Amino acid sequence: MPSKPRTAKRSSQISELIEERIAIGVYQPGRRLDEAELAESFAVSRTPVREALIQLSSAGLVEIRPRRGAIVAEIGTRQLCEMFEVMAELEAMCGRLAARRITEAEQKALQAAHQACENARDANNPDSYYRLNEQFHYLIYAASHSNFLNEQTLILHRRLKPYRRLQLRMRDRINSSFDEHAGIVEAILAQQGELTADRMRAHVVIQGQRFADLLASSPMLGNKS
Amino acid sequence: MPSKPRTAKRSSQISELIEERIAIGVYQPGRRLDEAELAESFAVSRTPVREALIQLSSAGLVEIRPRRGAIVAEIGTRQLCEMFEVMAELEAMCGRLAARRITEAEQKALQAAHQACENARDANNPDSYYRLNEQFHYLIYAASHSNFLNEQTLILHRRLKPYRRLQLRMRDRINSSFDEHAGIVEAILAQQGELTADRMRAHVVIQGQRFADLLASSPMLGNKS
DNA sequence: ATTTTAAATTTTGTATACAATAAATTTAGT
DNA sequence: ACTAAATTTATTGTATACAAAATTTAAAAT
Numbered sequence: 023m024p025s026k027p028r029t030a031k032r033s034s035q036i037s038e039l040i041e042e043r044i045a046i047g048v049y050q051p052g053r054r055l056d057e058a059e060l061a062e063s064f065a066v067s068r069t070p071v072r073e074a075l076i077q078l079s080s081a082g083l084v085e086i087r088p089r090r091g092a093i094v095a096e097i098g099t100r101q102l103c104e105m106f107e108v109m110a111e112l113e114a115m116c117g118r119l120a121a122r123r124i125t126e127a128e129q130k131a132l133q134a135a136h137q138a139c140e141n142a143r144d145a146n147n148p149d150s151y152y153r154l155n156e157q158f159h160y161l162i163y164a165a166s167h168s169n170f171l172n173e174q175t176l177i178l179h180r181r182l183k184p185y186r187r188l189q190l191r192m193r194d195r196i197n198s199s200f201d202e203h204a205g206i207v208e209a210i211l212a213q214q215g216e217l218t219a220d221r222m223r224a225h226v227v228i229q230g231q232r233f234a235d236l237l238a239s240s241p242m243l244g245n246k247s
Numbered sequence: 248m249p250s251k252p253r254t255a256k257r258s259s260q261i262s263e264l265i266e267e268r269i270a271i272g273v274y275q276p277g278r279r280l281d282e283a284e285l286a287e288s289f290a291v292s293r294t295p296v297r298e299a300l301i302q303l304s305s306a307g308l309v310e311i312r313p314r315r316g317a318i319v320a321e322i323g324t325r326q327l328c329e330m331f332e333v334m335a336e337l338e339a340m341c342g343r344l345a346a347r348r349i350t351e352a353e354q355k356a357l358q359a360a361h362q363a364c365e366n367a368r369d370a371n372n373p374d375s376y377y378r379l380n381e382q383f384h385y386l387i388y389a390a391s392h393s394n395f396l397n398e399q400t401l402i403l404h405r406r407l408k409p410y411r412r413l414q415l416r417m418r419d420r421i422n423s424s425f426d427e428h429a430g431i432v433e434a435i436l437a438q439q440g441e442l443t444a445d446r447m448r449a450h451v452v453i454q455g456q457r458f459a460d461l462l463a464s465s466p467m468l469g470n471k472s
Numbered sequence: 473a474t475t476t477t478a479a480a481t482t483t484t485g486t487a488t489a490c491a492a493t494a495a496a497t498t499t500a501g502t
Numbered sequence: 503a504c505t506a507a508a509t510t511t512a513t514t515g516t517a518t519a520c521a522a523a524a525t526t527t528a529a530a531a532t
Contacts, residue, residue: 031313031485033301057514067487072515076258076298080305088256089493089514104395111340115333170329256515282484292517297485314484314523474532481526489518496511502504 033073036064040074044083044094045183051096055084082181097185099237105182106230110223112175113159117206117222118215120165128165129211135161136207143200151196152187158203162210162222189233202228258298261289265299269308269319270408276321280309307406322410324462330407331455335448337400338384342431342447343440345390353390354436360386361432368425376421377412383428387435387447414458427453 040060043049060071075092078084085095097105124132135158142151159179163172189195202225209218265285268274285296300317303309310320322330349357360383367376384404388397414420427450434443 033485034313058512068514069486069488073298073301073485076301077305080302088259090495091514101395104393107393108337108340108396108399111336112333115336168329168332170326171333174333258515283482293484294516294518298515315525316484475530476532477528477530479526479528482524484523485521487518487520489516491514491516493514494511495513496509498507498509500505500507502506 031070031073032066033070034077036060036066036070037074037077039064040078041081041083041180044078045180045187047184047187049094051094051184053094055092055094057092081177083184094184099234102182102185102237103230103234105178106226106233109175109178109182110226110230112171112178113162113226114219114223116163116166116168116171116175117210117218118166119168119171120162121210121213121215121218123167124165124210124213128161132158132161132165132207132210136203139200139203143196148191148196151199155199155203162206165210185233186229189229189236192232192236195232198228199225256295256298257291258295259302261285261291261295262299262302264289265303266306266308266405269303270405270412272409272412274319276319276409278319280317280319282317306402308409319409324459327407327410327462328455328459330403331451331458334400334403334407335451335455337396337403338387338451339444339448341388341391341393341396341400342435342443343391344393344396345387346435346438346440346443348392349390349435349438353386357383357386357390357432357435361428364425364428368421373416373421376424380424380428387431390435410458411454414454414461417457417461420457423453424450 040049040055049055055075057068057071057075060074061068064071075084075086079086079092083095084092086092120128135154138154139151139158142154156179160176163175166172202221206218206221206225209221265274265280274280280300282293282296282300285299286293289296300309300311304311304317308320309317311317345353360379363379364376364383367379381404385401388400391397427446431443431446431450434446
């Protein structure tokens with residue numbers, strides 16, 4: 023049934039499956055993750071489930087309270103802001119390096135991704151834009167040619183994912199997002215490292231702020247602090 | 248026997264103990280970590296050991312190759328440089344925020360830590376300087392008043408720890424390290440965010456470079472690439 | 473003697489069993 | 503009827519048992 027037969031460990035597969043459910047919103051922040059229940063759901067024993075939960079806990083997606091079970095991590099507005107701050111800096115760094123190191127093939131790919139975003143915007147398709155926006159950012163991470171930075175940025179991106187989804191429903195956010203992308207592409211193609219960094223940072227910071235506004239106005243997720 | 252009786256999980260305690268051994272150099276990069284052996288060593292079953300290894304793997308300190316066992320992560324010079332690059336940026340960010348947000352109590356503590364470093368330098372005691380230097384940096388992370396940034400920076404710091412130890416034996420590195428610290432303290436007390444960031448970044452970048460030099464000249468650790 | 477193949481051993485990965493702690497329910501007391 | 507204590511239930515954490523894969527050792531063939 024699952025699309026990935028995979029050679030790797032069962033526990034890692036399960037980790038990915040749970041992460042997927044968290045990202046999509048099937049398991050929302052604060053939701054209890056019962057080991058036995060998950061084990062049955064995946065038709066395995068508790069052992070690989072526990073190992074998966076530990077992995078997700080290390081990734082920050084799940085919180086394990088000793089002897090009291092695991093829940094999907096609920097991140098307060100305070101920490102969420104802090105995370106966006108760090109994300110902004112990491113993405114700025116990706117941009118700076120990408121502007122200096124991007125290859126021609128990567129330039130092509132970036133322009134194509136940007137074009138795809140434009141199409142999604144014109145079609146007024148937020149779900150599609152969400153996905154393509156992600157690809158656009160991933161291309162920039164990769165173009166930094168720093169594997170480690172790429173990894174770290176991806177990890178934080180995944181961690182913010184459950185919260186991002188809501189945010190792009192916001193009125194007119196897609197339009198301004200796309201415009202910001204245009205500025206970023208321009209700066210990268212001009213090989214302007216610092217300019218790219220500034221624009222990337224601003225792009226992410228705005229996301230963070232919009233998101234904080236959203237949270238402040240609606241008591242949706244257990245937003246403590 | 249162990250200093251921490253702890254209420255938490257055995258697996259987490261074991262994780263810390265293994266991390267300690269890695270940091271100190273008892274378990275060097277590339278060394279095989281046999282589950283049964285570790286289990287006996289800690290007088291527990293394999294279960295908590297496996298969970299500890301998974302945690303350490305997520306932290307990047309251990310590499311688990313499916314069905315082929317775990318080893319202490321060996322980081323190539325390439326990735327090590329990339330890690331120092333990111334570390335520089337994170338610490339720069341800590342510095343920037345710390346300069347803006349540091350409290351008076353934290354200022355006092357920072358100056359005290361700096362003073363302690365000076366004493367260790369004058370006493371020509373590298374081990375002591377190593378420890379106090381660590382404290383100095385930790386204070387700056389904390390003074391950023393961003394819990395998340397603090398955490399992330401600490402995690403990367405831990406990850407680099409096994410490699411840092413060698414580096415500070417380098418001739419005259421302690422002296423210049425201390426001088427750089429002086430500049431950083433000055434910038435923080437003057438509440439100069441950007442200046443602090445620049446000096447922090449430079450401070451870490453230099454460490455990284457010195458370290459790369461060291462690796463390049465000696466084929467010590469399995470440095471692939 | 474070297475290489476290839478096959479058997480044996482070791483070690484990881486998963487399942488199950490048991491122990492300990494926390495949550496829930498029931499019972500007793502005011 | 504409400505609170506508090508005690509017992510029961512459920513769930514986590516650890517140990518052990520078993521299965522599958524990889525490594526090592528031994529044997530056979532060129």
